Amino acid sequence: MLRDFPLKPQQPLETPKAINNFDGTVRYNPHIMTNGNTRAPFTFDLEARQGSARAGIFHTPHGDIPTPIFAPVGTQATVKAVTPVQLEEIGAKLVLSNTYHLYLRPGADLVAEMGGLHQFMRWPRPILTDSGGYQVFSLSEMNKIDEDGVTFKSHIDGSMHRLTPEKSIEIQEKLGADIIMAFDECAPPYERDYNERAMRRTHAWAERCLKAKQRPDQALFGIVQGGVFPDLRAQSAEFISSLGFPGHAIGGLSVGETKDEMNAMLEVVNPILPENKPRYLMGVGSPEDLINGIARGVDIFDCVLPTRLARHQAAMTRTGRVNLMNAEHARVQRPIDEACGCYTCQNFTRAYLRHLIVAKEMLAATLISIHNLWTLLQLVRDARQAIFDGTFDAFAADFLANYPKQAKVEG
């Protein structure tokens, strides 16, 4: 028999101590009950604010999520090249997994039969699943959309499948994540007509998702769409907010637009979304986008970037990326980042990591993934502390001044 989880998932989160120079912003502790079929412990304690930036705790059946938070992505029920114990050591508090992938392989029924996603992948803390919508549009070999849903061809074996709002919720209920997402349509960011249609469909589907949802131990988040069009974004934020979701996601960003456009949309959407519920910016995960998102009131992020870059020899640091394959690192006895506290930087030199890469050793991906995930998790931990300390503005300005500029959002 499998042992019980080695972790106690319900253990209370260590709350940062009260800070003397706390800047006096409102401290929320509403313990809101937000949705007819969502019961406690889905409450969001907003603990501190500085400007639009917020620090809070989202309580879930599998433990507390301190926000702002970055969620590593475990597409196929595994964060690539990293064990759950290593994730725990990195300080991950929330992991995202993909409904589209798990539905196709190994199948939602199998995951349910195995006790659900937490048990299957042995991650005892909170999990978030997306709705499958984004992957149906981006990964499937063919897809045909109508008002009811989407018919698509599997990228794995070419078999035909159909997803509807009801089907997406059914799958996500079988997977059993703590946070699940409404089925939405993500349009290319610059096509206005398409974005209007996709937004309307997303709104109709959001209502159907709410109706379809049955499990009380999952929080269903609604998704705001609208491309790069401020009026559509505002309209979508207002409509989705009106439906009473316990949390809200901002979709359709990090799909090809510029960083300025993304930031502008956040400035439209976040002031409309209710303050007392968590806000999740989907698919965003470069260090500067996290800081810019937090500064504009985002609480939750996810992205494949840290683990994907790791498999392509790139280490993330607070001053930009380091390509460890470069010959210049061959004899460098320093770690990736001397200030970094991760297992990789505490132990291994750039010379060793480069050797692993050149020798095509799998350990390279593991060690660089650990470092990259730590870098983003430590960044949100520091941002959170800075919000408590009332120093977030300076922290963000300092960070952005040292980070190389890039025009486009990278997802």
Place this chain on the structure above:
Amino acid sequence: MLRDFPLKPQQPLETPKAINNFDGTVRYNPHIMTNGNTRAPFTFDLEARQGSARAGIFHTPHGDIPTPIFAPVGTQATVKAVTPVQLEEIGAKLVLSNTYHLYLRPGADLVAEMGGLHQFMRWPRPILTDSGGYQVFSLSEMNKIDEDGVTFKSHIDGSMHRLTPEKSIEIQEKLGADIIMAFDECAPPYERDYNERAMRRTHAWAERCLKAKQRPDQALFGIVQGGVFPDLRAQSAEFISSLGFPGHAIGGLSVGETKDEMNAMLEVVNPILPENKPRYLMGVGSPEDLINGIARGVDIFDCVLPTRLARHQAAMTRTGRVNLMNAEHARVQRPIDEACGCYTCQNFTRAYLRHLIVAKEMLAATLISIHNLWTLLQLVRDARQAIFDGTFDAFAADFLANYPKQAKVEG
């Protein structure tokens, strides 16, 4: 700066308690000084025997090695897909790394510049390096042997290189392992003339290695050759034993012969090798070969088998191999082995491991490697305890009765 190793490499090994029903065999504690340029702490405490099976402790500058022991192979300064911390958790006490590979990439000078192999790969416990001889014959694209050494073409980039006994020792001194090996020639097992020539060359080279060796903090082991020919094996064991090495290796096995032939050679060689020095059977690592080797007086083993099988979806158990790719495991909620104490079996189902394999996830190789290495380490731990308990014969008979028969040795 890198932190100090998290482990205390010199901490004394926990010695099994004196056993009431100890079978009365001789207990050695000779603290031998075996070689002019090898100083303490290279001592071998032989603590218990049952028949030819022995339990002991080999003391090295990086800590104690309890014997019998199995050494995971880290060919390119990494045990594939496994971190040093995971190796520590598995209970590995000795790791082998390959001189041929490290000489070609990243180069012995670079490893020396980085503080030596322990520091480079962050393995604080004992390391053994082979001489490079075996790989020169098996891996290089071309090789030309003469009495002085071997000229060969790199399998990586086709560049030409030359290894001699002196050069092999020089490289191994730069790498800095605790146990290093004499440069030898490994002939195909059934060619008598070739084996005679190779044995004579191996003997001459063993003497040259002893002369070339300078570092006092490394133990140089001599290697017995002789193919499957009892008279050559006896001659080689006698000659190599006469040179005063602090330990002896049995080479040229696990290279295509049958298990019966290998066992017969062990029965010729081990009674000739001095009792008070460790015996190392090179390249052997299937469960039944470990038990058969221990029963015939072998103390140290190494093999790529557990990690290589793991990358090919095969899990090792005490009753044979399990191919986790098979569809029969798709919905199996049990671990690989319910009696196994490894991280993988404590946490993950066969269904999950099969999912990782089918989805081509790297975590599969990591988790199965952890399991396979644990299986062999736990097997030698149990064998060692059985020798202390005086129950090794029954333990071995029971094990072999339950293990599927195979004719050929697999290396």
